Amino acid sequence: MASIIAVNELQHTNGTTAATIASDGKVTLPQHLLLTQYPHFEATLSTTQTGYVAGDNFGVGIKYDSTNYDIGNNFQTTGSDMGLFIAPVDGIYYLDAGAQLSDSMQQSWFTLNGGRMNGTDWVKTNQGNRPTNKVIIKLDANDKVGFHPYKASGTTAYSVQSNLPHTWFRGGLLQAL
Numbered sequence: 001m002a003s004i005i006a007v008n009e010l011q012h013t014n015g016t017t018a019a020t021i022a023s024d025g026k027v028t029l030p031q032h033l034l035l036t037q038y039p040h041f042e043a044t045l046s047t048t049q050t051g052y053v054a055g056d057n058f059g060v061g062i063k064y065d066s067t068n069y070d071i072g073n074n075f076q077t078t079g080s081d082m083g084l085f086i087a088p089v090d091g092i093y094y095l096d097a098g099a100q101l102s103d104s105m106q107q108s109w110f111t112l113n114g115g116r117m118n119g120t121d122w123v124k125t126n127q128g129n130r131p132t133n134k135v136i137i138k139l140d141a142n143d144k145v146g147f148h149p150y151k152a153s154g155t156t157a158y159s160v161q162s163n164l165p166h167t168w169f170r171g172g173l174l175q176a177l
Contacts, residue, residue, distance in 0.1 A: 028089065028141065039072030039088050040172030045162035052160050054105060055153035059115040061146025062099055062160050064169050071172075084111075084146045085169070087139040091176040097147035098132035100166035102159040104151070105131040111146040112139075130166050136174065 010019040020028045043064035052062060063083040067075055076084050087093065095110055107123040108131040109116055122133040131149040139145065147169050151158075161167055 026088070037071050038173045038176075039074050040170075041070045041072075041075040041085060042068040042168060042170040043070075043075050043077070043083070043085075044068060044164055044169075045160060045167050047162050049160040049162075051157045052101070053155055053157055054101070054149055054151040056155050058109075058148065058150075059111045059113075059146075061111045061148045062097075062167075062169070064147075064167075075169075081144060083169075084144045085171060087141055087143045087145070087173075089141050089173070089176050091139060092136060092174045093139050093145075093171055094134070094136050094174055095145060095147075095169075095171035096132075096134040097169040098130060098166055099147070099149055099168075100161040100163045101129045101131070101149060102161070103153075104129050105149040106151050107131070108133040108147065108149045110135060110137075111144075111148050113144050116148070117145070138177070 008021050009017055011017055022028070044066050045064055046066040049063055061083055065077050065082060067077060072088055074086050074088050076082055076086065107121055109122065110120040110133065111117055120133065120135045120137065122131070133147065
């Protein structure tokens with residue numbers, strides 16, 4: 001016979017919260033988090049993405065639609081969050097992205113919750129048509145992160161090639177906080 005304990009918070013007898021259980025079943029541990037599997041992902045494009053506007057919508061990134069692996073199921077390949085990694089816990093994360101586009105780009109950055117993420121710009125006079133970027137950064141639980149190559153071109157649309165050696169977005173949790 002199975003036992004069910006219906007609680008939304010576990011506490012020590014001194015009142016310190018040890019874990020919070022959300023209505024969707026996710027468990028948040030505010031103290032030192034011990035995970036058996038740290039969330040990691042590698043996303044790609046299954047087909048060429050057309051209509052990518054590199055000079056507009058600074059908070060909109062490439063719509064990576066496939067994963068080679070997604071430990072923790074935190075990378076979105078469909079829906080309104082397509083192309084975004086959603087941080088499952090507060091922590092320090094490593095992010096690495098690249099893309100092959102139909103024209104040269106000037107810089108790239110990561111997006112955060114629909115805006116341009118501070119401190120992640122990678123600027124070169126000409127990155128060529130394969131801009132890349134990598135960063136180690138603190139994210140909060142439920143932060144949504146994407147990758148945005150940039151060219152000062154207004155609303156000109158480009159193609160993003162589904163070329164695995166050059167088009168990827170990968171990363172993972174280094175340390176839970």
